[in-house]
Structures are given as C-alpha cells and as structure tokens.
Amino acid sequence: MxxxxxxxxxxxxxxxxxxxxxxxxxxxxxxxxxxxxxxxxxxxxxxxxxxxxxxxxxxxxxxxxxxxxxxxxxxxxxxxxxxxxxxxxxxxxxxxxxxxxxxxxxxxxxxLPEIKLADYKDIAKSEEKKKVSVEKKEIDDSIDYLQKSRAEIKDADRPAELGDLVEVDFEGRVAGVKLEGSQSKNHPAVLGEGKLIPGFEDELAGLKVGEEKDFSVQAPADYWEQNLRGKKIDFHVKVIKVRERKLLDLNDEFAKKLGHFENLENLKSSVNEGLLVEKQEKEKERRRAAIVEKVAVSSSMDLPELLVDEEIKKMVHELSHTVERNGLKLEDYLAHVKKSADDLHKEFRQEAEKRVRVALVMREVARCEQVKISDEELDSKTQEILRTVPPEDQKKIDIADLKVYANGILRNQKVFEILESY
The missing domain is CATH 3.30.70.1050 (Trigger factor ribosome-binding domain)
Structure with missing residues (x-):
C-alpha cells in the first residue's frame, strides 16, 4: 500500500x-x-x-x-x-x-493549523493592569436607582409630567410610509429618562390618559438604526396610562428596608464595595481579552476556512436568536436593513477570523503550558452546567458533547490564570 x-x-x-x-x-x-x-x-x-x-x-x-x-x-x-x-x-x-x-x-x-506562537509571556507582562476606583457620583447614581425602584406608584388623574411612568400606543412613519418595528402597544416609558428616540418623551408631557397626538422628531446622526439616521419620523401616539412615583426619603429607615443595613452610610459602603468588585472583574476581563487578542494578532497561522465558516454560522445563529427575542424573523430583519445573507456573511468574516485565531491561540498556549484537566474537575464542571438546564431538557443533552464543552471552559480558565500570572 x-x-x-x-x-x-x-x-x-x-x-x-x-x-x-x-x-x-x-x-x-x-x-x-x-x-x-x-x-x-x-x-x-x-x-x-x-x-x-x-x-x-x-x-x-x-x-x-x-x-x-x-x-x-x-x-x-x-x-x-x-x-x-x-x-x-x-x-x-x-x-x-x-x-x-x-x-x-x-x-x-x-x-488544525501549525501555529507559530508569539511570545505570550512577554505580551502578558507588558499589558498594564489598570487600577480601578469608585467615584462618589457612581455611588449616588446607584442609590438613586434603588430609591426609584422602591418608589410608591399610583395612577395619576392629571397631565403627564417629567418623572412619570406612562404607557402609550404609537406608530411611526417616514414620508407617509409605515415603518416596520415602529409600532407598539402599551409601550412603557419614564418621561425624562431619555430611553426613547430624542424628543419623543418631551412630546408626551402634558397629555392625559386617552389623549392622542401627532408629532415629528428628527433621528440623530448616530441613531442606532442606520437607515433612519437624520430622517424625520412622524409619530401618532395615544396615552394609555399615566402613573406617578412617590420617592421614599433617603434616610436610615430607607436603608433598613433594603436589607441588613444599620443606616444609610452602611448602605452606601455596601454599594461602594459592590461597584468596586464589579469594576475589578471588568478590568480582569478587559486585560484577559487584550492579552489573548494581542497574542492572536502577533502569532502566525493559516486559518482553516472550515473553522471560519462554522464561526460565521454561529454568529448568524446568535443574531437570529437576538432578533427573534424582539419579535422578528431574521429574514424580516435583513429586509428591513436592506442586506442579504451574503452581505451578513461578508460583514461577519473579519470578526469570525478573529474569534478563530483567539480560540486556536488559547488551545496552543494550553498545549505549551501542559494544561491538564482532572476527571474530578471535569465531572464537577459538567454537573454545574447541567444544573442550569431545565430537568425536562436534560435528557436531550449528549453528555459526551457537554464534557467537551466543559473541558474547553476549564482549559481556557486555566490559560487565563497562567497569562495573568506573568
């Protein structure tokens, strides 16, 4: 032979x-x-x-x-x-x-490609670990959120004012043509928070329940929906509910109602600690990503088209899932943004190549560092993941595939810990 x-x-x-x-x-x-x-x-x-x-x-x-x-x-x-x-x-x-x-x-x-790995140890050492701190305004904003979330809410028999919670039915048009996705029933909004397109909430102030109004707003140049940027959008709205919020006083009693806090200062201290931990975690994730991305860019490899194509499919699936959560089908979304499936694949290719490079580099660093996963670690992680799945769906899971997935998570975790140690 x-x-x-x-x-x-x-x-x-x-x-x-x-x-x-x-x-x-x-x-x-x-x-x-x-x-x-x-x-x-x-x-x-x-x-x-x-x-x-x-x-x-x-x-x-x-x-x-x-x-x-x-x-x-x-x-x-x-x-x-x-x-x-x-x-x-x-x-x-x-x-x-x-x-x-x-x-x-x-x-x-x-x-799998042959990889000429960059000096990941030197790259890890050179990536600065930034110090994080919590500003007073951040603590105040968090306390303000807690105060608003605990507010007493009741229906208001008066015109809507800034700070009120309202529910409206609305429909949007551009040049007389109804916009897909610009209609909603009982849509909630807090007047003054600026969560809706600029100018929309201002137009609702002064309206009572049952009143209707026609008005126009200009979509900003950086509006999230590209094909509407800079365009005038005509809205017809009807107010369904107006509710006012009565904020509780910020004092020791307020703090005690939230949990095991002796006073308001104790609550603020707890908020400060929570924000600090959150910022430290974000900085750790930022540094991890920065290190591995620099290693990936500096390493040489011939990317397999198969892996890039598979990653593009995953990205399309992620987008489809996101779009469906908003009540649309992917085909309808693509028609709305005037793109084809091929356009989407071309747009995703660069990011897909980046993801594949990072995954391959992580695997190669693990090989170089002789990262090992014990049977006990793998079983524990597998069970941890399995517990997040509803009991009725657990029987559908291939345990062998789940263990491969769990192994990848553990391997990457150990690689990150190694990189952070330099």
Whole structure:
C-alpha cells in the first residue's frame, strides 16, 4: 500500500492511497460475503444467496467499488492516527480507480493549523493592569436607582409630567410610509429618562390618559438604526396610562428596608464595595481579552476556512436568536436593513477570523503550558452546567458533547490564570 500526504493551502491536507492487487482481494472477498448475507434475490432465502450468484448478478465492477469504499472506511481513520493528523470536519473522498489491479482513492480534509506562537509571556507582562476606583457620583447614581425602584406608584388623574411612568400606543412613519418595528402597544416609558428616540418623551408631557397626538422628531446622526439616521419620523401616539412615583426619603429607615443595613452610610459602603468588585472583574476581563487578542494578532497561522465558516454560522445563529427575542424573523430583519445573507456573511468574516485565531491561540498556549484537566474537575464542571438546564431538557443533552464543552471552559480558565500570572 502506498500512502502520500500533501499539505494544501488554508490548513488542508490531501491523502492519496493506492492498493495493489494482492491488497484488494481481502476487501473484495469480505464485501462479497457481506452482500451474500444481506442481498435479497428471488428464489433464495435471506442470507443464503451463493457468492457466485451475487457476483454474477451484481457484476464485479459494482462489487469492486463497494470494496474500495470499504477500504476507505477501514484505512482512513488508521492513516489519520498513524500520520498524526489533527483532522477537523468530514473529509471529501474521491475513489478514482477501483478495478481488480488497483484501488486508488483521495481524501481531502481540513486540519488544525501549525501555529507559530508569539511570545505570550512577554505580551502578558507588558499589558498594564489598570487600577480601578469608585467615584462618589457612581455611588449616588446607584442609590438613586434603588430609591426609584422602591418608589410608591399610583395612577395619576392629571397631565403627564417629567418623572412619570406612562404607557402609550404609537406608530411611526417616514414620508407617509409605515415603518416596520415602529409600532407598539402599551409601550412603557419614564418621561425624562431619555430611553426613547430624542424628543419623543418631551412630546408626551402634558397629555392625559386617552389623549392622542401627532408629532415629528428628527433621528440623530448616530441613531442606532442606520437607515433612519437624520430622517424625520412622524409619530401618532395615544396615552394609555399615566402613573406617578412617590420617592421614599433617603434616610436610615430607607436603608433598613433594603436589607441588613444599620443606616444609610452602611448602605452606601455596601454599594461602594459592590461597584468596586464589579469594576475589578471588568478590568480582569478587559486585560484577559487584550492579552489573548494581542497574542492572536502577533502569532502566525493559516486559518482553516472550515473553522471560519462554522464561526460565521454561529454568529448568524446568535443574531437570529437576538432578533427573534424582539419579535422578528431574521429574514424580516435583513429586509428591513436592506442586506442579504451574503452581505451578513461578508460583514461577519473579519470578526469570525478573529474569534478563530483567539480560540486556536488559547488551545496552543494550553498545549505549551501542559494544561491538564482532572476527571474530578471535569465531572464537577459538567454537573454545574447541567444544573442550569431545565430537568425536562436534560435528557436531550449528549453528555459526551457537554464534557467537551466543559473541558474547553476549564482549559481556557486555566490559560487565563497562567497569562495573568506573568
């Protein structure tokens, strides 16, 4: 048997296998024997068809092709292991020749790339760990949020004022054409918070329950929806509810109502500690991402198209899930933003390549640092993830796949801890 492995661009390999006449006979005989047991022919009981009859009926060329396919199924996995190939995805198989004198077949597959890793230790050392602190305004804003969230709310029989909670039905149009996604029923808003398009909340002030109003606002130049930037949007609104909030006084009694706080200062101290921990965690995540992204950019590798394409599919799925949570289908969203699926794939490619580079670098650092995951760690993490899944859905989960996922999480965690130590 002759085996030749060639490297192809984009982290692919080509495996060519040639079997001589003497090597073909065992595959042919086994294939013929299996066919005599499985093929159904008139006049013979199942499994009792003579080999000679099968051979005559089906013809040697057809049996030879099946024998060649059997040789692929048996030899391909062995060659992958023998040649130490890190195959990803399914191979493309071509049987080029299958006769009595020679089998010749070719397999092409993507492999994990060879990575020339950048000096990740030096990059980690050079990435500054920024000091974080909490400003007084941040504490005040958090206390203000707590105060508003505990406010007493009741219906108001008067025109809406700044600070009121209102519910409105509205519809938006541009140049007389109804906008998709710009209609809502019982839409909540707090007047003055600026959560809606600029100018919208101001127009609601002074309206009572049941009153309707037509007005126009100009979408800002940096509006989140690109195709509406700078355009005049005409709205028709009807006020459904007006509710006023009565804020509780900020004092020791307020603090005690929130939990185990002795006084207001104790509450502010707790808020300060919470904000500090949150900022420290964000800084840790920022530094981790900065380190690994710099390592990824500075390392050289030939990205497999297969991994990039798979990552793009994941990103499209993530977008689809987000869009569906807002009551739209992905097709409708794309039509609204005037983009095709191909446009989306092209837009996502650069980010997908970045994600793949980062994932491959993390894997390579783990290999260099000889990161190991114990069975106890893996079982514990697997169970931790499983507990987040509703009981009725747990039976649908492939535990082997879940363990692979858990292993990746643990491996990356250990890699980050190693990078942070430099």
């Amino acid at each position: 002759k085996i030749e492995v060639k490297k192809l661009p984009k982290s692919r390999v080509e495996i060519e296998v040639t079997l001589e006449k003497s090597e073909i006979k065992p595959y042919y005989d086994r294939t013929l024997s299996d066919l005599s047991r499985t093929v159904e022919m008139k006049g013979f009981r199942p499994g009792k068809v003579p080999r000679e009859t099968v051979e005559k009926t089906l013809g040697r060329p057809k049996i030879l092709v099946e024998a060649a396919e059997r040789s692929v199924e048996e030899l391909y996995p062995k060659i992958v292991v023998e040649k130490n190939l890190e195959i990803i995805g399914r191979p493309e198989i071509e049987i080029k020749k299958a006769d009595e004198d020679e089998f010749f077949w070719r397999a092409k597959a993507s492999v």
